[in-house]
Amino acid sequence: MANIWVAAANGDIQRVKELIRSGTPPNSKDSNGYTPLAAAASYNHLDLVEFLISEGADVNIRDNDYDTPLYVAENVEVARKLLSHGADPFVKNSEGKTPAQVAYEEEWFEVAELYCSITGEQIP
Secondary structure: OOOHHHHHHOOOHHHHHHHHHOOOOOOOOOOOOOOHHHHHHHOOOHHHHHHHHHOOOOOOOOOOOOOOHHHHOOOHHHHHHHHHOOOOOOOOOOOOOOHHHHHHHOOOHHHHHHHHHHHOOOOO
């Protein structure tokens, strides 16, 4: 299988489209459970996030650490897009942390505030 995760991380929407059209599932996981949607979300590729969701990417899919794409969304617009398609901000990962807690720890304060505005969490 061609490396859809690298193409997604690089924002190469044409390559991702080619790979999906040739049969690579949009929810493909690498050895760490990382998905193309998580890669696109992590690198702030909103257009690719939208495309992958339109192709059936699961916004609540978990990696090997039980992180969902919300955990890696550094950009508030990407986070909003995931949330608007049903991403769950109340989930906890393998460390027992929510997306808001992780966003705060990573100093993605605008994203953390967005999640807290939905969950009601009080993050220092």
